[in-house]
Amino acid sequence: MHPGGFFLIDCGEGTQMQLRRHKVRFGRINHIFVSHLHGDHVFGLPGLISSYGLLGRTNDLHLYANENLEPLLRPWMAFFSRDLPFKVIFHQVIAERQQLIYEDESLEVWSIPLEHRIPTVGFLFREKAKERKINKESCAFYKVPIKWMPHLKRGCDFIDENGNLVANDRLTYPPPPSKAYAYCTDTRYSEAIISVVRGVDLLYHEGTFLDDQEELARKTFHSTARQAASVARGAQVGRLLLGHFSSRYKDLTPFLVEARSVFSNTDIAVEGGVFEV
């Protein structure tokens, strides 16, 4: 959630049903970020777009994805969702290097180059630095006029009518911390990810296999739980959310045990779970 609307990352088959089941007001999704063009990450798009049409959506819908998505999706939209009452705007994301792909007054979204069988990116959501908070008592004492407040919030000092300088930190409190969240799937273990996600509050990283299948993980361009935890530890993130488990595993406890042995603040991403950043 963000003042500009909800963000959705990837849209596999049945996404709209999941959103309905978990009572997400999905009409407020204005931006969809697609990590890569494997079916389980995009097959929900025709249905979601079609439902938006039936629901009378009028807000633009922005899709951030590999360049091949638009020529695949446009003919389906033209056939199944003629005369949509809203615009679908495609933004091309390249996988070769980190890019700023979205920006508004309070948030930036960056792509993160990943290592998968096809061009794949992760996404880094980073709040911009927030404004400092006014210390009203102190401002009253120094007789700071109202028109100075915006400058104070941005960190400027105050010069009173006698030419005396009052340092900003005597008139304001520090801003609330800017949060960051990174989403990395599907990917092989990659050291390059560490520098990009350094210090984020929450890292979602795939851990498809357990450590004893490290070779299979490498070959299939997926990660193990231990590798995901290594990224989390190396990047000194606040918390690791582990997901994208192979369906061969019925019990996820070993994933948690393995990851926590490397990075203790790890949790398992469960369907419908809500994780505060």
Next chain:
Amino acid sequence: MHPGGFFLIDCGEGTQMQLRRHKVRFGRINHIFVSHLHGDHVFGLPGLISSYGLLGRTNDLHLYANENLEPLLRPWMAFFSRDLPFKVIFHQVIAERQQLIYEDESLEVWSIPLEHRIPTVGFLFREKAKERKINKESCAFYKVPIKWMPHLKRGCDFIDENGNLVANDRLTYPPPPSKAYAYCTDTRYSEAIISVVRGVDLLYHEGTFLDDQEELARKTFHSTARQAASVARGAQVGRLLLGHFSSRYKDLTPFLVEARSVFSNTDIAVEGGVFEV
């Protein structure tokens, strides 16, 4: 279910999840019949085909649908499901007239022209006449040789070594009845349907609205529960299964009451329900 594999009619988004949830061995589906090209009847196809690829399916998959499906689906298959280990074979179904679209040694499938906003067909599944059952005692008494049995099963009489004719019905029992099932959605009320589905054991017919919305049903090319029941009564079917209810209705009891006032042997099609023909 049929010796040639399962048949699936329509494939909306999430069909494969539904099949898994209800433990249908969906790998045995060899024939998919698509009534019309609205998204909620086809958006599950890319995912189902993709899953078949991952599961290593090798049997041909036959799709019976409007001619526009193939050019829409092929580019998605080429991109998302390269090198499928099985063939997908498209069979073009026209909506203008009733056609025999599938046939094997024991079953015929006919299209049923319906009245919807776009070209739409229903499907009539009709078992062929089955073989008569041998009356072993009687055959022993008349000394019918083994090689005559196939003729007897097909209804031929027997002529013994002295040239005496023994009528078939003295040597056999009648065959088990041949069953028929018809599926009609989406459609406006149409008298033409009645003659096509006459006498089927089970008729699935849409009843999107209740009688008080007959005008809306007509305008949107859907049927009311009463109209569906009128088709069932007119065609003297064995049983009516009513489905495709508008999401505006939370309680389906009025549909049952309305339909049963016209045709008593009516039931509501519930998700995951199993209905024997």
